[in-house]
Amino acid sequence: MDHQFYGQQQNPRRSSRMEFYSMALGIVALVTFCTLYSPFICGSLAIVFALLSRGGEAAFAPRARAGLVTGSVALGLVVFLCVFSVVYVLALYGSIENMLIQTEDIVRPMYERLGIDYDMLLQSYR
Numbered sequence: 001m002d003h004q005f006y007g008q009q010q011n012p013r014r015s016s017r018m019e020f021y022s023m024a025l026g027i028v029a030l031v032t033f034c035t036l037y038s039p040f041i042c043g044s045l046a047i048v049f050a051l052l053s054r055g056g057e058a059a060f061a062p063r064a065r066a067g068l069v070t071g072s073v074a075l076g077l078v079v080f081l082c083v084f085s086v087v088y089v090l091a092l093y094g095s096i097e098n099m100l101i102q103t104e105d106i107v108r109p110m111y112e113r114l115g116i117d118y119d120m121l122l123q124s125y126r
Helices: 016-031 037-053 062-093 096-113 118-125
Strands: none
């Protein structure tokens, strides 16, 4: 008697581990999109694992598709956040140098009130 399985059969070339890793890394990238390095690394790996999990087939498994989407959205958000930050600083201050000068004008009196020499403090970090 020949046993037939109803429903979708798993292709042996597909990798369920890579599907899971893609989805997990995509979620981590999406949750940590406000940081700088984590979403780039996790989002890129989520996309790579989603692409590798196909096993040569045309369609993605649902978990791999979820990892691909969340990783792509996280990368898009991080790139948007970086570009927006630079454009905002340039629009508000005119240049990054002007931003640093104005920040120093605000921070210097705060350190002087605490009795710390600001110039010595800067030299200790150089």
